[in-house]
Amino acid sequence: MKCLATGIVLPLLLMVGCSKPPESTTPTAAVPAAPSAEVQKGAIQIGKSIAAETFSLLSSNxxxxxxxxxxxxxxxxxxxxxxxxxxxxxxxxxxxIRRMTHKSRNPADRADTTELAILNHFAAALTGTNPPPPLVTNLTSSTATFFAPIILNNELCLKCHGEPGKDISAENVAIIQRLYPQDDATGFKLGQLRGAWRIDIPVATLPRTP
Ligand code: HEC
Structure with a gap:
């Protein structure tokens, strides 16, 4: 894996080490401002539950x-x-609902500039085995945007996102290349940041604290 330790990326690299992506992304946007505590609380509650339900649906399939x-x-x-x-x-x-990443398989999941800033924040906050907590931003005033890190924490994930030829069999490397000619979602190791959930929730539908 290449380490492009230049400019603004360097401090992040020093913190997270070369093995943890994102390592080749230069953040040009800061993490956007957080909304009110009440909106954050409601969005965290809803976001966590929808992310868990979606993960479990994808995972059982x-x-x-x-x-x-x-x-x-x-x-x-x-x-x-x-x-x-x-x-x-x-x-x-x-x-x-969107799964976005700095190293995408499906090009539609490629993180934009704001999303890259969020991924860099999560990568910097990823220490040991504890996933960093989710965060909520107000990208537009009517929407609360929930982000939660996706950590590659299961051996099974390596069969399709690990090292080609070692974790991923030659047969499956060929299938991935055929389905996704631009695939960039291999070379991951257990414990690394794989990407993040992004769930945009209309503020008007959030639960209100009495
Ligand atoms: C059988 C192979 C396979 C396994 C096992 C697998 N994935 Fe994937 N993964 C894929 C494919 C194929 C896609 C692209 C789906 C699409 O086109 O929307 C993908 C996409 C993703 C994405 C969306 C971002 C992107 O790169 O497009 C994330 C996040 C992700 N996988 C995480 C995981 C995690 C975490 C695990 C382990 C729990 C896992 N995957 C296990 C094949 C796999």
Missing amino acids: LQAAIQQGGVSNALPFCSLAASPLTAGMAGKHGVT
């Missing part, structure tokens, strides 16, 4: 596909199913 035909069957399955499953969950809750 992934495991079923692996059981049916191994990782080589699950790869094309995930490719087809991940977006509609996530969109269905978003529709059910009246929010938008």
Whole structure:
């Protein structure tokens, strides 16, 4: 893995070490301001629950596909199913849900400048095995945007996001290349930041504290 230790990225690299991405991203935006405590509290509550529900839906589908035909069957399955499953969950809750990352498999999941600032914040806050807490920003006044880190914390993830030829079999490397010619989502190690959930919640729908 390359370390582009230049300019503003250097202090972050010194803190998190070269093995932890994002290491090649120069943040040009700061983490946006946080909304009121009440909005934050409501958005954290809703965001956490929707992220957990979506994770469990994706994860049970992934495991079923692996059981049916191994990782080589699950790869094309995930490719087809991940977006509609996530969109269905978003529709059910009246929010938008996105998984975004500094190293994407699906190019649609590539982080924008603001999202990269959030990922850098999470990478810097990732110490030991504790995931950094989620955060909430007001990107627009009517929306509370919830972000929670996705840590690669399961051996299974390495079968499709670990080291090609070692964690990922040659057969599966070929499938990934065919489905995602621009894939950048390999080379991860256990404990690293894989990306983050982003859930945009209309402020008007947030629970209010009495
Ligand atoms: C069977 C292979 C497979 C396994 C196992 C797997 N993934 Fe993925 N992952 C994929 C594919 C394929 C995509 C792209 C889905 C799409 O096109 O929307 C993806 C996308 C993602 C994304 C969205 C960002 C991006 O790069 O597009 C995240 C985050 C992610 N995976 C995390 C994980 C984590 C965490 C685990 C372990 C719990 C895991 N994955 C296990 C195949 C896998």
